[in-house]
Amino acid sequence: MGFTDRFKEAAEAARARLAEQGVIEDADAIHGIPAVEPHPHDLAVARRARSLGAPDPYSLITHDEVVALTGIPVGEPSLTYADDDVGVRFDAQDGHRRTWSFGVHAGYAVDEATTFDPVSWFEWMVDLVDDPEPVPDLGDAAVYGRGLLYVRGEGRAFYVLIDAPDGSPAKLWATALARRVLDRLRSGEAG
Secondary structure, eight states: OOHHHHHHHHHHHHHHHHHHTTGGGOTTSEEEOOOOOOOHHHHHHHHHHHHTTOOOGGGSOOHHHHHHHHOOOOOOOEEEEOSSEEEEEEEEEETTOOEEEEEEEEEOOSSTTSOOOHHHHHHHHHTTOSSOEEOTTSSSEEEEETTEEEEEETTEEEEEEEEOOTTSOHHHHHHHHHHHHHHHHHHTSOO
């Protein structure tokens, strides 16, 4: 069984447990929020980001990997981006309107004249974190702070953004997702 098959199997097992336990009708049960279809402008932004060195955002991490690594039955990926990063986000919500969001964003050059430097991008982003906490043994460098995990490794710089209810293991989830992104970059699955 391949590595990807294991994530798919774990995600299917999580869905089966939810159905078995009858949580589909339970207000406390967490349900994936359907992805928003990207607007043509969003797709154009992603194409431009790729032309400037960004990886395919949908290749950074898969739905089944997020479900297997977090145990949260998220919806399919939504495209998300800022001025110098592009990524995917997976969302879930329970009947009490508590939400969980897992995003992975990769940095890229801001224009054709600029070469992307993952070290500079990483350092600039980390400078924005209040009380940064180094995360050892994760890529070439990693820093966590308030639901954000910035990582540099495999010639890239990216961040994992976790937005979850208080008491959630955000750092644990972010670290697990980041390790998988690094694995995907290393193996060529992401790119």
